[in-house]
Amino acid sequence: MGVVTLAVLVFVGLVFILPQVENHTTGSPAIGEPEPSTVVSPATSILTIEPLAPDLVVYDDAFGEGWEDWSWHDDTIVVDYANGDPVHSGSSSIAVTYIGGWSGLQIGDHGETFDANTYDTLRFRIHGGATGGQTIISSINNNLEQPVMPQAGVWTQVDVPLLLPGRPRTIYNMAWFNNTGCNQGVFYIDDIVLVDTGLPTPTSLPPGPG
Numbered sequence: 001m002g003v004v005t006l007a008v009l010v011f012v013g014l015v016f017i018l019p020q021v022e023n024h025t026t027g028s029p030a031i032g033e034p035e036p037s038t039v040v041s042p043a044t045s046i047l048t049i050e051p052l053a054p055d056l057v058v059y060d061d062a063f064g065e066g067w068e069d070w071s072w073h074d075d076t077i078v079v080d081y082a083n084g085d086p087v088h089s090g091s092s093s094i095a096v097t098y099i100g101g102w103s104g105l106q107i108g109d110h111g112e113t114f115d116a117n118t119y120d121t122l123r124f125r126i127h128g129g130a131t132g133g134q135t136i137i138s139s140i141n142n143n144l145e146q147p148v149m150p151q152a153g154v155w156t157q158v159d160v161p162l163l164l165p166g167r168p169r170t171i172y173n174m175a176w177f178n179n180t181g182c183n184q185g186v187f188y189i190d191d192i193v194l195v196d197t198g199l200p201t202p203t204s205l206p207p208g209p210g
């Protein structure tokens with residue numbers, strides 16, 4: 001075997017050997033080896049974002065399925081669930097007039113066990129009518145109280161975080177309470193929805209003072 005022939009054989013050998021060496025250094029299995037059981041690329045992990053749940057309607061032009069009026073009537077409140085003007089959307093809103101103190105609009109779940117695990121926020125729109133400035137306490141499950149003061153002549157959006165403790169997290173009522181002993185001018189509420197905004201949902205309430 002001459003020198004030239006030997007050099008050709010060495011070159012041909014390198015051509016066949018080098019690709020396999022390269023494959024091993026990049027992690028690809030050689031022919032006949034089993035495929036890796038899991039392959040996770042960076043692109044796959046970036047795309048694993050949970051889709052947000054659609055809004056759950058409590059009231060838009062009418063009650064959503066399962067919701068009903070639980071207001072404290074007793075001659076202290078007048079409620080019209082089919083008020084035509086003003087509306088935030090659609091054809092109707094809820095007109096609320098406090099005609100006595102310490103009463104309110106209340107909407108409840110007929111089974112008293114609405115599963116709220118999918119949602120992190122109660123959202124509604126409120127309009128203060130001609131006067132505005134009503135003193136209202138929004139609450140959920142007779143808890144999670146949040147003061148609300150609607151403005152005259154405009155709709156504003158209010159978001160109440162659903163900091164409900166434990167699991168399953170349930171809602172049995174929501175209320176807009178007249179936190180005074182007096183009459184107050186008519187105001188309007190529309191588009192009450194439970195929303196999944198993507199906020200982290202705590203599994204327990206933070207510790208209170210004392």
Ligand SMILES: [Ca+2]
Nearest residue numbers: 060089090092
């Ligand atoms: Ca409406």
